[in-house]
Amino acid sequence: MIRLAGVEKVYRTDRIETVALSQIDLEVAAGDFVAVMGPSGCGKSTLLNLIGLLDAPTKGTVELAGKPVASYRDRDVSRLRNETIGFVFQTFHLIPDLRVLDNVELPLLYRKMSGAERRARATRALERVGLASRLQHFPSQLSGGQQQRVAIARAIAGEPRILLADEPTGNLDSQMGDEVMGLIEDLNQKDGVTVVMVTHDPRQAEKAHRTIRIFDGRQVAC
Amino acid sequence: MIFHLLRLVWHRKRQSALLLAELFASFLVLFAVVLGGVVAGDNWRRPLGFEWEDVWFVGVRASSGDRPDEGLAGRDLVALREAVREFPEVRSAAYVDPAPYQHSQWMDGGRIAGRRVMWRMARADDGLPAVLGLKLVAGRWFSREDDPAGTTPMVVSESFARHVFGTTDVVGRDATSEQEREDAAPPAKRRIVGVIADFRQDGELMGPEHYAFQRAEPASGEMRRLPRVLLVRVAPGSGVALEERLLRRLERERPGYTFQIEPLAQMRSSRNATGLIPLATGGVVGLFLMVMVALGLSGVLWQNVTQRTREIGLRRAHGAAAADVFRQVLAEVALLVTLAVAAGALLVVQIPLQDLVTGIRPGAFAASLALTVFGLYGLALASAAYPARLAASLEPAEALRYE
Ligand SMILES: Nc1ncnc2c1ncn2[C@@H]1O[C@H](COP(=O)(O)OP(=O)(O)OP(=O)(O)O)[C@@H](O)[C@H]1O
Ligand SMILES: [Mg+2]
Numbered sequence: 001m002i003r004l005a006g007v008e009k010v011y012r013t014d015r016i017e018t019v020a021l022s023q024i025d026l027e028v029a030a031g032d033f034v035a036v037m038g039p040s041g042c043g044k045s046t047l048l049n050l051i052g053l054l055d056a057p058t059k060g061t062v063e064l065a066g067k068p069v070a071s072y073r074d075r076d077v078s079r080l081r082n083e084t085i086g087f088v089f090q091t092f093h094l095i096p097d098l099r100v101l102d103n104v105e106l107p108l109l110y111r112k113m114s115g116a117e118r119r120a121r122a123t124r125a126l127e128r129v130g131l132a133s134r135l136q137h138f139p140s141q142l143s144g145g146q147q148q149r150v151a152i153a154r155a156i157a158g159e160p161r162i163l164l165a166d167e168p169t170g171n172l173d174s175q176m177g178d179e180v181m182g183l184i185e186d187l188n189q190k191d192g193v194t195v196v197m198v199t200h201d202p203r204q205a206e207k208a209h210r211t212i213r214i215f216d217g218r219q220v221a222c
Numbered sequence: 223m224i225f226h227l228l229r230l231v232w233h234r235k236r237q238s239a240l241l242l243a244e245l246f247a248s249f250l251v252l253f254a255v256v257l258g259g260v261v262a263g264d265n266w267r268r269p270l271g272f273e274w275e276d277v278w279f280v281g282v283r284a285s286s287g288d289r290p291d292e293g294l295a296g297r298d299l300v301a302l303r304e305a306v307r308e309f310p311e312v313r314s315a316a317y318v319d320p321a322p323y324q325h326s327q328w329m330d331g332g333r334i335a336g337r338r339v340m341w342r343m344a345r346a347d348d349g350l351p352a353v354l355g356l357k358l359v360a361g362r363w364f365s366r367e368d369d370p371a372g373t374t375p376m377v378v379s380e381s382f383a384r385h386v387f388g389t390t391d392v393v394g395r396d397a398t399s400e401q402e403r404e405d406a407a408p409p410a411k412r413r414i415v416g417v418i419a420d421f422r423q424d425g426e427l428m429g430p431e432h433y434a435f436q437r438a439e440p441a442s443g444e445m446r447r448l449p450r451v452l453l454v455r456v457a458p459g460s461g462v463a464l465e466e467r468l469l470r471r472l473e474r475e476r477p478g479y480t481f482q483i484e485p486l487a488q489m490r491s492s493r494n495a496t497g498l499i500p501l502a503t504g505g506v507v508g509l510f511l512m513v514m515v516a517l518g519l520s521g522v523l524w525q526n527v528t529q530r531t532r533e534i535g536l537r538r539a540h541g542a543a544a545a546d547v548f549r550q551v552l553a554e555v556a557l558l559v560t561l562a563v564a565a566g567a568l569l570v571v572q573i574p575l576q577d578l579v580t581g582i583r584p585g586a587f588a589a590s591l592a593l594t595v596f597g598l599y600g601l602a603l604a605s606a607a608y609p610a611r612l613a614a615s616l617e618p619a620e621a622l623r624y625e
Binding site: 049052054055074075077078079081082083087089093095097098099102105106107109110111115138154158 | 225226230535536538541543546617619
């Protein structure tokens, strides 16, 4: 499902060159659940961005669902992102000016689909995360845990095969974090969604099938 | 997507309202300027109803009088006209008051045949059509036939005839104003003897107004007010030499009078130049304002894009292509313009609907509205193009990290 080979990512700013990742080889099978751990600044988010096609590697290849992504133009990369990947972020990233339902519809806006169908799918996704009663709320009217569940609903509204979660519980207390973790596990087990999740919490990493550790941009043996 | 954007615009009330207000105000200003320009252009290309080339204006004034028309005598005016006509270079000469391009107007108005009408008018002698090349559409011009009548003969413009009677077939009709108050003096009797093509005394910039000539022939006996402009049609190419000879001849003919000679062409130039000043000023101010609006809009949108960097990153993460982001910024602006234009159009169509301003043809109004709408869309989209490109060029990963 996901294959990274010889991936290196270098950030160049005016004066300094930061090697965020180097010599990453990674293979994630369909239905797998991978936790990514490592100290702050070691390149975990960078890895997720590369897998999620939000960024291109400086060296090496990223392959998603067997597609030669490197040769894709922006329009095609965007389509692939839209159809195969769902993102969940530490800081939720909900649009504050939009109601919960409109937030969840977001990925569906970039597909050819009737408005009614969008509504229906977004509503279903919100039911899935247990927020069917909050469709017309604004994000600011929800608790952190609820907001992250909205973000998960948004990530799965388009029924992607891959879920990329960057510290999804990082801003939540442990009870809310457990709820969110439960949802992610559920998606992996019941729907066979491939999950790659960055976490600092060893307890959560245990829920994954396996854990990759990154130290200073390099993959270290498990 | 449209509904999605509508909701966004709706929930961002404060910023949207600000932009809307700016766009609405620009719409009104742009419309005013465009309307002025279109109406002027529309007027400019319409026929004048007379020919000004090779016609000279001769202002006649009695030295004894305090007011311009005091001390004039019909006999003197006839003699002066005859003296001028003796010149071989003079094709024709006739009295009119006020003359074309003169900064003077005479308004009349009343209820005729049950219709309220306002019109511009002038008094003229029997020879004016030859001098000004007036085009008779029906009936005849004034002549000796009109001498004995107790009613004032009148030649009206086509628009006058249509407005009052609904037709140009009005020769012989009574055009006396209805008496509006019991205690007022009975109105002077008037009868229409002819119809001319629409006559625009002020020239190219004058809008469509009704016009009428009343007979004032100095040779036909005494009258209350005599015309004091002699218009002279001269041979093409006549110049200052003839002007001086004419002046000397006139002064010799009636030493008690003073004269002022000026080609109509010259009066026309200065009149039109004066008329174009407000238009040009409006144009410059309008242009300046539009540049300010464009810069302001660009700035606000640029700031808007910066504020929404993370939202843009998020959209990219969820499958929006760079082109989608570009289009979204433009679409949001287009949406606001649509709202502003709808409100503005609703307001300005009241002008023709409520008959607030006369003298604007419906076609000119519609053209101005269309031009303004297109202009504002163009302006807004052009201003949005750069911020939109900026938004589209944001790297998704960077945008998401943006604080
Ligand atoms: N856009 C960028 N420009 C320059 N340097 C960057 C950029 N993004 C990341 N980096 C650098 O790359 C390295 C890896 O960053 P990354 O965000 O992947 O770390 P992380 O493992 O996710 O850390 P954290 O646990 O704090 O989120 C860091 O040193 C960071 O400063
Ligand atoms: Mg990170």
